[in-house]
Amino acid sequence: MKILVCISNVPDTTSKINFKDNNTAFDTAGVQFVINPNDEFGLTRAMWFKEKQGASVAVVTVGDASAEPTLRKALAIGADEAYRIDAKATDGFFVAQELAALVKEIGFDLVIAGRESIDYNGGMVPGFLASTLDFQYVTNCISLEIEGNNATATREIDGGKETLDTQLPLVIGGQKGLVEESDLRIPNMRGIMMARQKPLHVRPATTSESQTKEISFSKPEAKGAVTMIDPANIDQLISLLHNEAKVL
Amino acid sequence: MSVLIYTETEKGVFKKNAFEVASYGAALAEQLGTDCVAVAINPPDASQLQSYGVGKILVIKEAKLDTFNAKGYATAIAQAAKEASAQVVLVSSSADSKFLSPLLAAQLGASFAPNVVALPESTTPFIVKRTAFSNKGFAHTELTGSVKMIGVANNSFGLHEKETTSSVTTFTPSLEDHLFTTKTTAVDKVSGKATIADADVVVSGGRGLKGPENWGLIEDLANVLGAATACSKPVSDLGWRPHGEHVGQTGKPVATNLYIAIGISGAIQHLAGVSASKVKVVINTDPEAPFFKAADYGIVGDAFEVVPELIEKLKAFKAQNV
Ligand SMILES: Cc1cc2nc3c(=O)[nH]c(=O)nc-3n(C[C@H](O)[C@H](O)[C@H](O)COP(=O)(O)OP(=O)(O)OC[C@H]3O[C@@H](n4cnc5c(N)ncnc54)[C@H](O)[C@@H]3O)c2cc1C
Numbered sequence: 001m002k003i004l005v006c007i008s009n010v011p012d013t014t015s016k017i018n019f020k021d022n023n024t025a026f027d028t029a030g031v032q033f034v035i036n037p038n039d040e041f042g043l044t045r046a047m048w049f050k051e052k053q054g055a056s057v058a059v060v061t062v063g064d065a066s067a068e069p070t071l072r073k074a075l076a077i078g079a080d081e082a083y084r085i086d087a088k089a090t091d092g093f094f095v096a097q098e099l100a101a102l103v104k105e106i107g108f109d110l111v112i113a114g115r116e117s118i119d120y121n122g123g124m125v126p127g128f129l130a131s132t133l134d135f136q137y138v139t140n141c142i143s144l145e146i147e148g149n150n151a152t153a154t155r156e157i158d159g160g161k162e163t164l165d166t167q168l169p170l171v172i173g174g175q176k177g178l179v180e181e182s183d184l185r186i187p188n189m190r191g192i193m194m195a196r197q198k199p200l201h202v203r204p205a206t207t208s209e210s211q212t213k214e215i216s217f218s219k220p221e222a223k224g225a226v227t228m229i230d231p232a233n234i235d236q237l238i239s240l241l242h243n244e245a246k247v248l
Numbered sequence: 249m250s251v252l253i254y255t256e257t258e259k260g261v262f263k264k265n266a267f268e269v270a271s272y273g274a275a276l277a278e279q280l281g282t283d284c285v286a287v288a289i290n291p292p293d294a295s296q297l298q299s300y301g302v303g304k305i306l307v308i309k310e311a312k313l314d315t316f317n318a319k320g321y322a323t324a325i326a327q328a329a330k331e332a333s334a335q336v337v338l339v340s341s342s343a344d345s346k347f348l349s350p351l352l353a354a355q356l357g358a359s360f361a362p363n364v365v366a367l368p369e370s371t372t373p374f375i376v377k378r379t380a381f382s383n384k385g386f387a388h389t390e391l392t393g394s395v396k397m398i399g400v401a402n403n404s405f406g407l408h409e410k411e412t413t414s415s416v417t418t419f420t421p422s423l424e425d426h427l428f429t430t431k432t433t434a435v436d437k438v439s440g441k442a443t444i445a446d447a448d449v450v451v452s453g454g455r456g457l458k459g460p461e462n463w464g465l466i467e468d469l470a471n472v473l474g475a476a477t478a479c480s481k482p483v484s485d486l487g488w489r490p491h492g493e494h495v496g497q498t499g500k501p502v503a504t505n506l507y508i509a510i511g512i513s514g515a516i517q518h519l520a521g522v523s524a525s526k527v528k529v530v531i532n533t534d535p536e537a538p539f540f541k542a543a544d545y546g547i548v549g550d551a552f553e554v555v556p557e558l559i560e561k562l563k564a565f566k567a568q569n570v
Contacts, residue, residue: 131351157344218377
C-alpha cells in the first residue's frame with residue numbers, strides 16, 4: 001500500500017495572530033510553524049500502517065522553502081520521502097489540484113489529509129482532492145483500518161460517531177482519534193539524522209487556478225470587562241443571565 | 249437565477265441549522281433581488297420553511313438517501329442547484345454538511361467559503377467574512393467563480409422569521425449506484441440529547457474537576473439547562489470523557505449562546521475554539537486563571553461548592569419561569 005500524507009505547515013497553536021500590510025497579509029514575524037495537528041494524527045496512523053502492514057509513506061506540502069523544516073520533521077518521525085510543491089497555497093481548490101496532479105503521477109492508494117488546517121480552517125482539501133481523483137472519501141475520521149482493498153472508517157458526527165465501509169483508493173480527512181494523543185511521536189536523534197538523507201523532491205506547480213481570493217483580514221472586537229460575582233451570591237448570576245445577557 | 253439552500257433534516261424533523269440557513273438565504277436573495285429556493289431530502293412537512301422566507305421548496309423523496317451518504321447527497325443537491333439555476337448555494341456547518349460541501353462545490357465548479365458569519369459585505373465583487381485562524385481572526389474572502397457556495401457558521405446569523413407562501417415541488421435526482429460505494433454500517437448516537445453543534449447552552453468541565461467520578465455535577469447542571477456537555481482536551485486525553493466532547497482549537501468548535509466553563513484554566517487553544525460563544529461564564533478557584541479575561545461573568549470559587557448550589561437555584565428559577 002502506498003500512502004501519501006498531506007501536511008499543512010501552520011502557526012503553532014499558541015501563536016498570537018496578527019496581520020500586516022494594511023491587514024492584507026498574515027504577519028509571520030515571531031511565529032513558530034508546526035505540522036498541522038490534524039495531519040500529525042494522520043501521519044502517526046500512516047506510521048502504524050508502515051510498521052504493521054508494510055506500507056510506504058510519502059509526505060507532501062504545497063508551500064515555499066520555509067515549509068521544509070516541517071517536512072524534515074515528518075521524515076524524522078518516519079516518512080520515507082517528501083514532496084514540496086513550490087507554490088504559495090492560495091486556496092483549498094488550488095492546493096487540491098496540485099495534490100491531485102502528484103497523486104496521479106506517482107500513484108497512491110491512500111491519501112491522508114487533516115479534516116482542516118488550523119490556519120484557514122477550510123476543511124475542503126480532502127473532499128476536493130477525492131472529487132478530482134474520483135477516490136472514495138471520509139472526513140472527520142477518528143479510526144481507520146485497511147484489509148486488502150477494503151477499508152473501515154469511523155467518523156465523528158454531531159452528537160456521536162458512525163462507521164463506514166469503503167474501499168481504496170481513498171482520501172481521509174483525519175483528526176485526533178486516528179491515534180491517541182499519547183501515540184504521537186517526538187523525533188529522536190536517529191530519526192533526525194536519517195531524515196537528512198531521505199529524498200525531498202521539489203516540484204513546480206502545474207496550474208495557477210484558484211477560486212477564492214483573500215482580500216483582507218480582521219481581528220475579533222475586544223471584549224468588555226468581566227463581571228465578577230461573589231460565590232455567596234449565586235442569585236445574582238442567575239439574575240444577570242436572565243435580565244442582562246438574556247440567555248436563560 | 250436563485251439562491252439555493254440545503255435544509256437539513258434528521259429523523260423526520262428540520263434541524264435548527266436548516267432555519268438559520270433559510271433565514272440567511274432569504275436575506276441574501278433579497279439583497280441579490282432573486283428567489284430563495286430550498287432543497288430538502290426526505291423531509292417532513294416542508295411548509296415549515298415558509299416561516300423563514302423561503303419561496304420555493306424542492307422536495308426529494310428517494311429511498312437511496314434514507315441514510316446520509318456524502319456523495320449521494322452532494323450529487324442530489326448539485327442537480328437541484330442546476331434545476332434552480334442557482335448562482336449561490338448555501339449549506340450549514342453541521343458535520344454532515346461539512347462532509348458533503350467540497351464534493352458539492354466540486355460538482356458545481358463553485359467558489360466555496362466555509363464558516364461564514366454574516367451576509368456578504370459586497371456582492372460585486374462577492375466578498376464574505378469568515379472565521380480563520382481558529383476564531384483568532386476573520387478573513388474577508390472574495391468568491392471569484394460564477395457560482396458561489398457559502399457554509400453558514402453555526403449560530404452566527406440567527407433565526408429570522410418572515411412569513412411567506414411557498415410552493416412545494418417534487419424533484420427527482422438521478423443517482424447512479426457507484427455513488428454509494430462508501431456505506432454507513434452503524435450509527436452510535438444518543439438520541440434526544442443536545443449536541444455541542446446545536447445546543448443553546450454548553451456546560452464544559454476541565455481538569456479542575458479532578459476525575460471522571462465527579463462528572464455527575466456537569467451532567468446535572470447540563471440537564472437543568474437542556475445543555476450539551478463538553479470538556480477540555482486533557483480531560484478527553486485522560487479518558488475521563490469521550491473524545492467527541494473535546495472542544496477547542498483541535499477539538500470541536502463551540503458557538504453557543506451560553507458557555508459555562510468549570511475548572512478550565514482558559515489556555516489559548518481552548519479559548520480559540522469556544523470564543524464564538526455569545527456569553528461565557530467561568531467558575532474557577534484561581535482568580536488568576538486566564539479564562540476570566542475572556543469571560544462575561546466569573547465566579548472565583550470551588551466547583552464542588554458553587555455548582556451544586558447553582559443547580560438548586562436554577563431548578564427553582566426554572567420552576568418559576570416556564
Ligand atoms: C497542539 C495543542 C492543541 C491543543 N488543543 C486544545 C484544545 O483544542 N482544547 C483544549 O481545551 N485544550 C487544548 N490544548 C491544551 C491546552 O494547552 C491546555 O493544556 C488545556 O486546555 C488545559 O485544560 P484544563 O483547563 O482542563 O486544565 P488545567 O490547565 O489544568 O486547568 C484546570 C483549572 O481548574 C481549576 N480548578 C482546580 N480545582 C478546581 C475546583 N475545585 N473548582 C474550580 N476550579 C478548579 C484550576 O485553577 C485550573 O485553572 C492544546 C494543547 C496543544 C499543545
